Amino acid sequence: MGKVFGLLGHPVGHSMSPQIHNDAFNKEGIEAVYHAFDVKPELVREAISGLRALQIAGCNVTVPHKLAVMEFLDEIDEEARLIGAVNTIVNQDGKLIGYNTDGRGYVQSLLEEMNSDIKDKRILIIGAGGAARGVLTALLQHGIAHVAITNRTLEKANSFLALANNFSISAEAIDRIDAEERLHEFDVVINTTSVGMSPHIHETPLSLTKLRKESVVSDLIYNPLETTFLKEAKSQGALIINGVGMFVNQAALSFEYWTGKKPDREQMKKIVLQQLGGTTC
Missing domain, CATH: 3.40.50.720 (NAD(P)-binding Rossmann-like Domain)
Incomplete structure (x- = not known):
């Protein structure tokens, strides 16, 4: 069974993250899958406990949880601490580490x-x-x-x-x-x-x-x-x-934290633009 990654947010139905990350896993030959998890604000603690229990390899965090998740993690990167928010979590052998790539x-x-x-x-x-x-x-x-x-x-x-x-x-x-x-x-x-x-x-x-x-x-x-x-x-x-470049680059940096590999950012951008129905400015 491959690794599981995900997105914690509320709502998450509009997110393009599953499409770009699952495509990147496929292109890099990585056996993994990325899901969007809709987590209500009052259930953030339980969601983080769920990451541990289910051995989720890593996840992104989007609104409104970027601040709330911080108190439940084991370690916060210095940049994320300065920003006061986490958008990427890495499960390092059971230790949850928070980063911010935005x-x-x-x-x-x-x-x-x-x-x-x-x-x-x-x-x-x-x-x-x-x-x-x-x-x-x-x-x-x-x-x-x-x-x-x-x-x-x-x-x-x-x-x-x-x-x-x-x-x-x-x-x-x-x-x-x-x-x-x-x-x-x-x-x-x-x-x-x-x-x-x-x-x-x-x-x-x-x-x-x-x-x-x-x-x-x-x-x-x-x-x-x-x-x-x-x-x-x-x-x-x-x-x-x-904002397309920022969205793609922050996703690519998260991917690197999880896998140690650099995804094809142009392919990521192509997927985003297809979903948005346009081209870059």
Whole structure:
């Protein structure tokens, strides 16, 4: 019998993870299967106990369980601890270890699409939730010149500054109006919120009136593939990047933790795009 891997979330019916991972297992000749497990929030403890009891080899964790699973694991990787969330669990001979591949997956996609480094870039992050913290942590680990965080609640954006200070990188929290007025100062603008996601596809998180033509505008959303936010940025001459690359890269990194092998990321992306019915931006 092959190994079993899975996804813990609620709901999980929409997830493309089983398709891309099962395809990757098949392509790599690995005898394994990946299932999506719909786990209600009040049953997270029991789900983790189930991983142990059934000797599940590893799993991904998605909303709303990325924080909740942490207290039930045996060990938390330093990056996941800094982010404050786990999206990948590895069962290492009965010891459950939590990792987070979201931020690194994002930075990899950013570097791939930009085809240049970001160490000298000034970056604006929109949002101050879990996704933003993952992206910020990975950006800080990679190294950037400056980061600003804008959020509906400035207090929450301010809470991110201590993380940046740990890396001795210049950082500030600014309100939305200030962010819109100073948009020309930033090389990269990243939307980490759900504003603009289907079905609310006409909403945008920020006005792009003062966007520089040579800027990069990135949206973690991949449904729709091209949000109204990205469309507006493209109309002003910016390079736009949707969330497909992040989704594929974080999945590939999880696969590597579980198997020690690098999956075909282009094949993963192809499957995702087929499911979404489009092409990359």
